[in-house]
Amino acid sequence: MGSTTVTGANNETITLTYQSADNTALAQQLAAQINNAVAGGNVLPVDYNGSPLPPAPPNQTLEVVDKASGPLALPSDATAVVNVATDAVITGSGAPDAQVLSGNGNMRFATNGGSGTVVTGDGNNFIVQQGLGGWNIHTGAGDDTVVANYGPNTVAAGGGTNDIKLLGGSNLVYSTGTDAILAAAGSTTVDAGSGSNIDHVLGVNASITFIGGTGPATVTGAEGSVTEFGGAGGGEFRGGAAGSNFIEGGSGATTIFGG
Known part of the structure; x- marks a missing residue:
């Protein structure tokens, strides 16, 4: 502290x-x-x-x-x-x-x-x-909600249970808590790092880059595209329908679905 x-x-x-x-x-x-x-x-x-x-x-x-x-x-x-x-x-x-x-x-x-x-x-x-x-x-260790409408934004929502909605623009998210991340449009990079517990990342029409951490993650590309580098936590990764997906499993147990 x-x-x-x-x-x-x-x-x-x-x-x-x-x-x-x-x-x-x-x-x-x-x-x-x-x-x-x-x-x-x-x-x-x-x-x-x-x-x-x-x-x-x-x-x-x-x-x-x-x-x-x-x-x-x-x-x-x-x-x-x-x-x-x-x-x-x-x-x-x-x-x-x-x-x-x-x-x-x-x-x-x-x-x-x-x-x-x-x-x-x-x-x-x-x-x-x-x-x-x-x-x-x-933000800190509480349970936080962050909504980013546009613009180049950086979000680090702390160690709580967090809800992050990215509606456009270019965004960088540092995930250290138990996070649900919606990327509706634009481009988003999520760095799960070493402190992340569980990540759920959903891209609608967004381009997503996900860097896995020690916690398990679920990443779904939907209508966008996914670039994913798995971490020790493993998880489930689904490419997006837009194609141009690159998914690399990490050291944890990983399930991969193409777009």
Whole structure:
């Protein structure tokens, strides 16, 4: 377990904890960016307790510290949000390169366009990527849902039981939990790594590349195509109807069906 600190309103120091080393390192990177921007006078930290937020001063943007459970629509001049609420429902500002840090509470976050990075703790989170901008989404050990509509996205949904839906664009998924992954369109690479438990990957009209890990996997190409490199976990792999399938079994027990 690791932690990071970020500057809040009135020089408050906010501490967030994360189970995984990767999430800790990424959260520390985002916190350093926010802290430097606050120290340089480019970002103003403000608390959200349910009352309307103030506008950003000239030549500044806002870091919003969400302390109130329930809905929050970020204003267009907000470029960073730090969630410490128990059950947050946040709509993004649509800003480019946005920074979103969340602790161990539950968070529902819709990007509302824009681009940026989301790092959460071990709550149960629901993240929706909207628009064409790319997002880097890292969640913790809770049971998470991530929906990516388009854009080049990276998703690492942590060690829980996760539901990942990829509706288009070019996506990279690091699977370390028990994950159900739907790739509806576009191209998707799934790296199951050494920490994955069970993966179920379904491609509809997508091109899928799957790199197997230590857990068993089921990969179905449907109307798309599949490139698969099996791992120690083995599994069942079905090529897609679009053809151009390449399936290589790993060291685990593997069943292969052509497209």
